[in-house]
Amino acid sequence: MMQRLFWRIFAAIWFATVVLMVAFAWLATAKFEREKIPGLEITRLQASMDDLLTRTSHELRREGVEPTRRWLQAATGFGPARVYVFDAAGNELLGRTPSAAVRDAAAAVLAQAADGMRGDSPSLSSGRLRARLLRTREAGTFTAVAALEGNFFTRLVSRRPDWFWQNVVMAMAISAAISLLIAWYVAAPLQRVRASARRFAQGDLDARVGRIHFGRSAEVVALATEFDAMAERIKVLVESQRRLVRDVSHELRSPLARQRVALELARDGDPAHISAALDRIECESDRLESMLAQALELSRLETADFAMDDRVELDALLDDVITNADYEGAPRGRKVALSERTHLQLQGSHRALYSALENVIRNALAYTSDGSTVAVRLLRAGDCARVIVRDHGPGVAEADLARIFEPFYRTDSARTRSSGGTGLGLAIAYRAIARHRGTIRARNADGGGLEVSIELPLEAPPTRKREPARA
Secondary structure, eight states: OHHHHHHHHHHHHHHHHHHHHHHHHHHHHHHHHHOBOTTTOSBHHHHHHHHHHHHHHHHHHHTOHHHHHHHHHHOOOOTTEEEEEEOTTSOBTTOOOOOHHHHHHHHHHHHHHHHTTTTTOOEEEOSSEEEEEEEETTTEEEEEEEEEOSOHHHHHHSSOOHHHHHHHHHHHHHHHHHHHHHHHHHHHHHHHHHHHHHHHHTTOTTOOOOOOOSSOOHHHHHHHHHHHHHHHHHHHHHHHHHHHHHHHHHHHHHHHHHHHHHHHHHHTOOHHHHHHHHHHHHHHHHHHHHHHHHHHHHHHHHHOOOOOOEEEEHHHHHHHHHHHHHHHHGGGTOEEEEEEOOOOEEEEOHHHHHHHHHHHHHHHHHHSOTTOEEEEEEEEETTEEEEEEEOOSOOOOGGGTTTTTSTTOOOSSSSSGGGOOOSOHHHHHHHHHHHTTOEEEEEEOTTSSEEEEEEEESSOOOSSOOOOOOO
16 A cells, blocks of 8 residues: 555656646746747747758758758758748658648749749748748749647647657656655655554554654644554553452452352351341442442543533532541541631533542541541642642551552552452542643651642643653
8 A cells, every 4th residue: 555655646746746747847848939029029949940941941052952952851940830842843851741831822922933932032021930932043033931830739749859859868767766756755644654653453552663763744743643643542442441450350359259258157157147248248348349349440541531521610629528537537536627718710521520529638538547637638739739638547658649530559568458448549530630631749848748749830731641750
């Protein structure tokens, strides 16, 4: 297919070059036939025909009839005009059959001579024909007629000297070489893009066009750059989906195994075990449902495009999230309070932002100490809105701070499965903030506990995702 494209480009450019050369030849010919010589009131074509007639007269008078006949047969440099020579009886010197206009012109000149008109040199002229009476001492009287016959195309291919066709062949060869170079210049980078696309379609997610050295037009470079960006994005999505499926499959094993154990205990028929087994089954079912819901939410944030045209009031949204979280923490004496607030609005997805802030605040509530308060602050930082959530829990090891936003990642000390979490909450928050061109970071706060800082630009976000910094 790409070879056909190459030859189509070559044929189109070469044909256009040939048409251009023919057009230039036509313009040059038209100018030659119609343009008048300044001060002479005759065209260049008529002047050329007069020169031919003068040369014919010279040949007849100086060389004779036979040399003139040989000269007419061998001459190839007449250009578009053709010369006919008639004797006194009206016979053409080379035995050719000229057109009626040429014969009529020759007869008219002879008639002028018979009537004694025009002095010693009777002649006839028009736009495409010149006729002249030629008198010689030895051979008698002749009539020479120079005529422009046929149309442009017949004159283009006939009565041309050898050097003309040599130049035409050379021009065609040069234009063919240039056409081949241009066709290769266009087709080569497209072939490279196509090869990369084929490799990518066959499963090679690392296939890239890379830097193009030949055919570096701005459009082709932009196409290659867009393809590489698309391939990189698809690779990230595919690997993310594979990792998510792998992690979900791994995480499902533990609750499913506990459910099987609970079922076996329930089948024993011991009334003391049945109630506890059913409670365990219910607990693990809730855990599975929560895990699958969060996995679907994470997948939606990573792959789906959703509307980003909601007008979100961050302080009102935080009030709603904090009210619900504070209610959940009440049984253990844990509170959530908005200690600093500013009225800020931004454009984005209300649902995604609510999910992000809810997951961050609920994560802090899960790990803060009993009887402590999770402090939430909303303030403006330049062109961004900043949300800071600080708990009073055990904190996170410095090496783990950047990884707690990865799906299913848990630290090996205080932040364990005992909290009942699935390891997806902060990953969901990270993806949601990323879709709003924001950043989310975590650090260990002075005096203990974890502090998560979120920054969101207040201007309208684009639809494409830009990964934020994690730490």
